[in-house]
Amino acid sequence: MKLVGNWSYPTAIRFGAGRISEIAEACVVAGITRPLLVTDKGLANLPVTQSTLDLMEDAGLGRAMFSDVDPNPNEINVAAGLAVYREGGFDGVIAFGGGSGLDLGKVLAFMAGQTRPLWDFEDIGDWWTRADPTGIHPVVAVPTTAGTGSEVGRAGVITNSESHEKKIIFHPKMLPVQVICDPELTVGMPKVITAGTGLDAFAHCVEAYCSPHYHPMSQGMALEGMRLVKEYLPRAYADGSDLEARAHMMSAAAMGATAFQKGLGAVHAMSHPIGAHHHTHHGTTNAVCMPAVLQFNRPAAEGVLTHAAAYLGIEGGFDGFCTYVDGLNASLGIPKTLTDLGVHDPDLDILVRDALNDPSTGGNPVEMTADNTHKLFEAVL
Numbered sequence: 001m002k003l004v005g006n007w008s009y010p011t012a013i014r015f016g017a018g019r020i021s022e023i024a025e026a027c028v029v030a031g032i033t034r035p036l037l038v039t040d041k042g043l044a045n046l047p048v049t050q051s052t053l054d055l056m057e058d059a060g061l062g063r064a065m066f067s068d069v070d071p072n073p074n075e076i077n078v079a080a081g082l083a084v085y086r087e088g089g090f091d092g093v094i095a096f097g098g099g100s101g102l103d104l105g106k107v108l109a110f111m112a113g114q115t116r117p118l119w120d121f122e123d124i125g126d127w128w129t130r131a132d133p134t135g136i137h138p139v140v141a142v143p144t145t146a147g148t149g150s151e152v153g154r155a156g157v158i159t160n161s162e163s164h165e166k167k168i169i170f171h172p173k174m175l176p177v178q179v180i181c182d183p184e185l186t187v188g189m190p191k192v193i194t195a196g197t198g199l200d201a202f203a204h205c206v207e208a209y210c211s212p213h214y215h216p217m218s219q220g221m222a223l224e225g226m227r228l229v230k231e232y233l234p235r236a237y238a239d240g241s242d243l244e245a246r247a248h249m250m251s252a253a254a255m256g257a258t259a260f261q262k263g264l265g266a267v268h269a270m271s272h273p274i275g276a277h278h279h280t281h282h283g284t285t286n287a288v289c290m291p292a293v294l295q296f297n298r299p300a301a302e303g304v305l306t307h308a309a310a311y312l313g314i315e316g317g318f319d320g321f322c323t324y325v326d327g328l329n330a331s332l333g334i335p336k337t338l339t340d341l342g343v344h345d346p347d348l349d350i351l352v353r354d355a356l357n358d359p360s361t362g363g364n365p366v367e368m369t370a371d372n373t374h375k376l377f378e379a380v381l
Helices: 019-030 047-058 075-088 099-111 191-210 216-238 243-259 266-278 282-296 298-312 317-331 348-357 359-363 370-380
Strands: 004-007 012-016 035-038 092-097 139-143 155-160 165-170 178-181
Touching: 012 019, 012 243, 019 047, 019 092, 019 139, 019 178, 035 047, 035 075, 035 099, 047 092, 075 099, 075 155, 092 099, 099 139, 099 155, 155 266, 165 266, 178 243, 191 216, 191 243, 191 266, 191 282, 191 298, 191 317, 191 359, 216 243, 216 298, 216 317, 266 282, 266 348, 266 359, 266 370, 282 298, 282 317, 282 370, 298 317, 348 359, 348 370
Parallel strands: 012 178, 035 092, 092 139, 139 178
Antiparallel strands: 004 012, 155 165
């Protein structure tokens, strides 16, 4: 089967190997004539980024790049990027990379024409209506990992460097206008990143599927996304040049991020503050937290995960699903505990506070309280 296509849900996606060659055309469709490519420090000098800059330059789009992006981007990165963006007179962003580059790129384009401070647009109630929609610039998103799905999202996660809280900046117009999902861009990912990002996609699918909110389209995407991860993440991990596996994982990432419109849950509510305070990799942190959260959610999620197990060809219903998750983590080299991940002497009271304040909490099928959330954190230490 040839894995190539043009999709239009939730945004226009150019999917297939080699389609990074269409970067200039994607900019034209998005209405961008002077783009700023936004990526992270680790990607800035790699051949995959430099060749994309060459394509931009050859098409008369220049080769401007901003790469002062931390693994967990913060408001300092946003301010630095905005200064470069505004001084350069850019009219759109190419958000390039994993979750950090994609999120920061989208937030820069969102903030380009705003006059209010960044935190005024946190995803609380109707705060997004404070934004001037005419000041939001277009984005072309180019993921180089298969996990976060930020390329199809309407938000960016930015860490407050003072409070060490991850904040979600949201607006419907933050959705990229064009997306290029080229699995060839993910071929060079190290095993540890392949595992962590792939399990981020899996967490998105599992949590969306278990969320009690009603969204049958998301439910279907989440279930099929789980299947793709089950079938193809082990292959991508074992052989990073397996282009078919890489392509299916890019699909799973986009599906998971689309599905979690239905909601996330305790896995993300826990991993957000852990990452903000202890600078752990987001997807890997999700994977460490998931086994304990599955058991925590058993009273409300046993039925739906029994159905998921049947669809995925996993025997044993809910218990079989949990055993599968444990085995998948182990096969991909995921640490069993937060301590093994490098989290030492955490302030559990602060982590619990921040978890309960996280927007993901509302999508968990079992109500999270200070007491049971504290026990959850203890279980993953």
